[in-house]
Amino acid sequence: MSAAPHDVEKVTTTGTDTNGAAPTNRYDYGGNPMAHIHSGPDGRLAAFGGEFQPGLYRSTEHRKFANPAPLGLSAFALTTFVLSLINMGARNIAAPNIVLALAYGYGGxxxxxxxxxxxxxxNTFGATALSSYGGFWISYAILLTPGFNALGAYEEAPADEASVLGFFLSGWxxxxxxxxxxxxxxxxxxxxxxxxxxxAFLMLACGEFAKSNGAKxxxxxLQQAGGAFGILAAFLAWYNxxxxxxxRSNSFFIIPVIHFPWSDKGREARGKAPRETV
Structure with a gap:
């Protein structure tokens, strides 16, 4: 369906809203913030885990929203950290029920x-990853919540329960x-x-399949190995x-993220003078 003539109008920037850059043509679709904007000569930023961007992405200088990636990463990290400690058997704790609150409220x-x-x-990648792992924690919490009785059909068949949990983890x-x-x-x-x-997902899935086969x-x-990898993932999420x-405005130091040598930023660093890669 084509838009009405009065809904779409051509707008020429003056340069004041583009840091003095040459005026560029863009289009106003009735104020819709998701409308396509012709950014003209605007540069692209290198991949950055702190923005949850795995490839080149548009400059965030004029973005109206704050960066949501650290919030999602922190929620994932804390919930994963607690569950992974339990999977490793820290202080001989085996029941993961304490994770329910985090899985529903923070990680979910x-x-x-x-x-x-x-x-x-x-950010398509960030939206896909963070939303999906939020769904993972909510669904995992549902499995642990007695009121939902999601695993009730397998109460008399522990091997089958372990198998379906293995299927669940294999998908992730x-x-x-x-x-x-x-x-x-x-x-x-x-x-x-x-x-x-x-x-971590692989080890935990294999652990459930081993349990279903009676290899306690x-x-x-395998569960402890999954917990160890989960703790590493949690700290890496906090790092990102x-x-x-x-x-530079709130920290005395900036941590390195280390671009791969074959990445766009890595090739740029090799072809030009050394520069900061964080």
Whole structure:
């Protein structure tokens, strides 16, 4: 359906709203913030885990929304950290019920909201990842909530319960692997976040399948391995979150994110004089 003539009008910028750059043509679609804007000569920024951007992305200088990535990363990190400690058997605690509050409130709801805000700022990768992992935590909390009785059909068949949990975790392993492939041209810390998370899902899924086969010792070791990788993923998520929050105005130091040598930023650094890569 084509827009009415009065809904779309051509606007020429004066240069004052583009930091003195040459005027560019753009189009106003009735004030819709998601409308396409012809950005003209505006440069692209290098991949950055603090923005949850695995590739070149548009400058955020004139963005009306704050960066939602650190919020989503922090929500993911804290919830993952607590569950991973339990998976490792820290202080001999085995029941994961304490995670319910975090999974519903912080890792679930708050991370889901961060994903929606990523959609508003035009970050498809961030919206997909944060919204999906927010959904993961909510669905995991539903599995643990007695009132939902989601696993009630398997009460008399523990092996079947372990198998379906293995299916559940295997699906998240596959999804995380897809996201991992999108970080291969970004930064080392961004890549390692998804790499360790993917291994955590793989270990936990294999642990559930081992449990369904009656291999209790193997299941325990795989669960602990999954917990270890989960803790690494949590700290890497916090690392990327800090990279997105800290700048010269609020921190005495900026942490490195280390661009891959084959990334756009890495090739630029090799072809020109050394420059800051954070």
């Amino acid at each position: 709801l708050v991370q889901l909201l961060a994903g929606m805000w990523e959609m508003a700022v035009g 392993f596959i999804f995380t692997f897809i996201l991992l492939m999108c970080t291969l041209r970004s930064t080392v810390m961004f890549f390692l976040l998804f790499f360790t998370l993917d291994l 010792s193997s299941a325990t070791m 979150a800090f990279a997105g929050i800290a700048d």
